[in-house]
Amino acid sequence: MTNRPIAALLGLAMLVSPVVAQETATPSFALELNALQSTETGCRVSFLATNQLGGQLDRxxxxxxxxxxxxxxxxxVTLDFKNLSNGKTKVLQFQLTGLQCDxxxxxLVNDISACEGEITPPTICLDALKTSTRLDIVFGV
Incomplete structure (x- = not known):
């Protein structure tokens, strides 16, 4: 003898219960050109850098x-973003002497000259690079 009401309830519960999809984060190294500020000696360039590569970047x-x-x-120019913890966004400013902001x-990101730390392969910094800008300046690869 089968218990049809219980079987029907179990079937209904399976239809109604939310399906939890396991999301896999896509590794990324995000650079945002955020601001330019004219100074007496040149232009101060501000970036936001976010390491979502899955490990510490030592440099x-x-x-x-x-x-x-x-x-x-x-x-x-080569800009050293130094160390970047995984999952953290960091603000970095660079003074470019003699450059007029306007x-x-x-x-253009010409190359990644250093990508060192707990990440593999070392080419992942360029392969997973995502660029964006808040300015009216083209910024990309």
Missing amino acids: AAVELALFDTGGAIDRI SLGRV
Whole structure:
């Protein structure tokens, strides 16, 4: 003898109960070009850097090509973002001597020159790079 009401309730409970999907976080190394500030000696550039690579970054250095508003390369610089804890966002400011903020038209990530820490492979910093900007300046790879 089967207990049909219990079986029906169990079947209904399976239909109504929420299905919990296990989400896998996609690794990312996010850089946001956040602000420019003119100074007496040049331009202070502010970035937000977020490490979502799954491990501590002991050192991350980014080689950037800076273009003027006419599209010509002004200079290539390497900025050291130092250590970045996993899951943390960090504000970093860099003083670029001799650069006029209002002449900056584009920032290109030319390369990742250092990607060291508890992450593998070391190329993941470039492979998982996500760029964004809050300014009217093109920022990308």
